[in-house]
Amino acid sequence: MSGVPADDVYTVLDVGGTTLRVGTYDPATGALSAVRRMPVDGMHRHPGTPVPALQRRVVDQIVREAGAHTGGRPPRALGVAFAGPISAAGLVLAAPTVWGLRGDPLPLGDLLTERTGAPAVVVNDLTAAAWRYAATEPGDFCLLTVSSGIGNKVFRGGEVLVDPDGHGGELGHWVCDPSPDAPLCDCGARGHLGAVASGRGVLAATRRAALADAAAFRGSRIAALCEGRVERIDNRAVAEAVRAGDPFATEVLRGTLTPLAQAITGVFTSIGVCRYILMGGFALAVGEPYRRLLVAELVRLGCFGLVPGDVDAMVSLGVADDDHGLIGVGRLLAERAPVPFSQGAS
Secondary structure (H helix, E strand, C coil), X not given: CCCCCCCCCEEEEEECCCEEEEEEEECCCCEEEEEEEEECCCCCCCCXXXXXXXXXXXXXXXXXXXXXXXXXXXXCCXXXXXXXXXXXXXXXXXXXXXXXXXXXXXXXHXXXXXXXXXXXXXXXXXXXXXXXXXXXXXXXXXXXXXCCCEEEEEEECCEECCCCCCCCCCHHHCECCCCCCCCECCCCCECEHHHHHCHHHHHHHHHHHHHHCHHHHHCCHHHHHCCCCHHHCCHHHHHHHHHCCCHHHHHHHHHHHHHHHHHHHHHHHHHCCCCEEEECHHHHHHCHHHHHHHHHHHHHHCCCCCCHHHHXXXXXXXXXXXXXXXXXXHHHHHHHCCCCCCCCCC
16 A cells, blocks of 8 residues: 555554565554565575675665655655664664675664655664553563564663663573584574574474474374474474374473573573563464463473462463564654654654
């Protein structure tokens, strides 16, 4: 949908590794509308393309889609949730899922402000998502996403706890397995939490378990869904099997949750955050069984000073949609600029 009025609303985008989303956020009502989705013009569409060329493609696509969304008029403000660490100045420090592991930092905020004629705010996608939940959570919380990778952000005292240079909220890159043959993370290192406990990590663990215990696999719900072929196991089958109570799939998932629970207890014991919200495609696909298994592991490990009932109450599932970044960056814009922007505002 194009031709959206630009006077009283914000244009918001969520740039992920595979999908770009663009929509309209109304700061007066908090409503998101006119959402469109399309493939990101990055490395997945153009494998082997040099990083500088991919960076130009992605910037061009954001500018093009923002312009199409407002009928060619400069938006009142532009908010971008981006899949990568971002400095306070809107500098994209890295984007391994968008344009790869290498490449110079990109001043995306400045580039978009210059090219669209509107003030642009660029933040990490999970930072944006935290702002969505900040509108409804009464106190401090930690947002955890479990999808193809793992990430987190802590919202405390009215702000997301991130260093001005973009450090923080990267539990997915905590080394939980120091062995030399530990699973490989997307960042190129081994043994990171995201490689072990993400949807991708659970899938790899399920396939390893199926090969190691063929009899248990043959009798599992996963085998029925995948015609008994290990190579056909996917996250959809894993999630469905766990939801159905399949013992084989449940035990594999339980094993991958130990390091995630250890990471959460580290956050809890170090800074005392008592609310944990789970989002991300894999965690939400499994749903309540995922939450219960994680709570059970947290209880087993022990959260110092809490009883089991407290632990159960502190973990909840997020909203089962993919609008977190769009709504969150819109709310962030409204928080930082409750009155209309003027040209050149930052």
